[in-house]
Amino acid sequence: MVDALVTDAPLPVGSAGRNSTAWFGMLCLIATEGSLFAYLLFSYAYFGAQNSADWLPTLHPSFKYGLPGTLVLFSSSATIWWSERGMKRGARGQHLIGLIATILLGLTFIVLELLDWRDKGFSLSSRAYGSFYFTITGFHLLHVIVGVSVLMVVLGWSLAGYFTQRRxxxxxxSGVYWHFVDVVWIFVFSTFFLAPYVIAL
Incomplete structure (x- = not known):
């Protein structure tokens, strides 16, 4: 009988490639959450189609916080992509810098969104538009918070040396989830910030 080979090398962390169950789980999560956002935005559009433009609080919403928040999220997609690229190339410093930058940009977006809420002249229960606005943007903000939390965990694991070029x-x-959050914001931003200007034409 051949004796078993015993080594002191650490066991691999996670699957290599896209054979991981977590990969397919994330795809299912994105499909589910994407459908929910689609239902919410469709409900908003349907309700708006049943009413005249005067149901909107203004036909010219302010871009004071919405536009900077959008630029911040777009930038964060670039940094998380750069971070993952660094990991694949074995450039640990690039990976960590990109990950930290993404987390900081995510936190910046959260602050900007809260400031935008503070400046609104309506609340969740004051009118139908307010219910839609705070429900949809709040649901998106929750996803951003979850995304930042996940990235913080990944950062901790990265600092502990859990990942390699192969695994x-x-x-x-986490990068795919973050890109999903950013893509959803494009639709949310277009619905609440850009569409009213089109209606006003």
Whole structure:
């Protein structure tokens, strides 16, 4: 009988490539959450189609916080992509810098969104538009908070040396989720900030 080979090398962390169950789990999560956002935005559009433009609080919403928040999220997509690229190339410093930058940009977006809420002249229960606005943007903000929390965990694991060039599926999965959050914001921003200007034409 051949004796078992015993080594002191650490066991691999996670699957290599897209054979991980977590990868397919994330795709299912994105499909589910994407459908929910689609239902919410469709409900808003349907309700708006049943009413005249005067149901909107203003036909010219302010871009004071919405536009900077959008630029921040777009920038964060670039930094998380750069971070993952660094991990794939074995450039640990690039990976960590990109990850930290993404987290900081995510926190910046959260602050900007809260400031935008503070400046609104309506509340969740004051009118139908307010209910839609705070429900949809609040649901998106919750996803951003979850995304930032996940990235913080990934950062901790990265600092602990859990990932390698070959095994870094958690980095990829967290990046995919973050891109999803950014894509959803494009639709939310277009609905609440850009569409009223089109209606006013």
């Amino acid at each position: 870094h599926m958690h980095v990829t999965i």
